[in-house]
């Protein structure tokens with residue numbers, strides 16, 4: 478989905494709300510990204526119309542957070558979140574407001590937002606509403622809380638981590654008072670569910686400047702409250718993040734943390750951040766591949782066993798962690814794959830029954846062992862993947878065993 482189409486979908490919803498007599502704006506991160514010339518994540522709409530009215534105006538909607546005033550309008554091009562202007566009441570749990578109140582004032586709505594750069598709105602004439610000097614802060618590349626930082630972080634501790642995440646994505650500085658408040662309140666990050674923390678850490682891994690994020694996590698002491706990331710080993714090796722790139726896969730961030738921490742805390746990592754089985758497999762495959770690469774160059778069996786993505790990531794991460802090992806160009810790795818005679822066992826032209834027939838013996842555990850041996854011999858090009866050739870090879874080897 479191109480950003481133009483996302484904008485067009487949001488604008489058509491904005492127009493429709495206005496046609497019905499309700500003020501509506503595009504709000505939040507999309508406006509920030511527009512001013513930065515950056516591709517927006519989502520283009521969100523805010524409106525004075527209450528959720529029930531939004532649902533009446535648009536035929537296709539989904540209730541994604543209606544108690545907080547958000548209705549998802551299912552525009553044929555792209556779903557758009559439409560949120561009623563709201564204020565938030567007291568926060569007794571450092572996570573979520575106890576209540577939300579719908580209001581008619583956009584300014585009131587913008588005031589509850591986390592950072593000045595995120596408290597911007599744009600109306601259908603293209604006019605930017607900027608009550609908290611967000612444009613100026615964007616111009617100076619500053620992340621600053623709307624209002625009093627200590628109050629804002631006490632309301633919702635996740636905002637501290639969001640500040641770090643935005644710094645990593647945008648290479649912005651966190652304004653002094655805002656930074657001081659994070660240092661002071663860092664411990665309250667423990668009120669936040671690990672799933673939400675992980676989302677932000679994933680975004681730091683995927684960001685353009687992960688080293689900024691990792692350094693800020695340490696400097697603010699947020700990291701003290703994060704499993705594995707709080708280890709000395711990780712904190713003494715922050716320089717590695719300077720060269721890190723997640724290659725578009727946040728699981729590689731976790732794999733890199735695992736490598737930096739010496740691969741001894743994989744279980745803590747998986748459990749501590751509730752990583753998925755797929756993420757766990759990625760972490761383990763990369764750890765295995767890096768261990769091999771630290772000893773030698775990739776063998777045909779390595780190409781055969783590991784996916785291209787794993788080899789590529791492991792090649793890259795090995796070169797970061799071991800500056801004496803030079804990173805091989807992608808082309809050489811791809812060549813390694815192209816040279817493989819088979820990609821998987823299913824391509825082998827004989828099966829266990831063939832081996833049994835040729836052996837003149839009964840089946841048994843030996844069949845599997847010999848299939849493994851055959852597979853390796855084909856990959857190593859000791860025998861061609863051809864029925865006759867394999868039969869000759871088998872009869873020769875099996876008798877000599």
Ligand code: ATP
Nearest residue numbers: 505506507517518519589590591595596633635636
């Ligand atoms: P991204 O590019 O990651 O989507 P974003 O700024 O759009 O960045 P979202 O999490 O999508 O971030 O939130 C949309 C908007 O909602 C933010 O721009 C901000 O105005 C507001 N917001 C989100 N989370 C919070 C929060 N925890 N506290 C206050 N305002 C928030």
Ligand code: MG
Nearest residue numbers: 506507518519
């Ligand atoms: Mg967003």
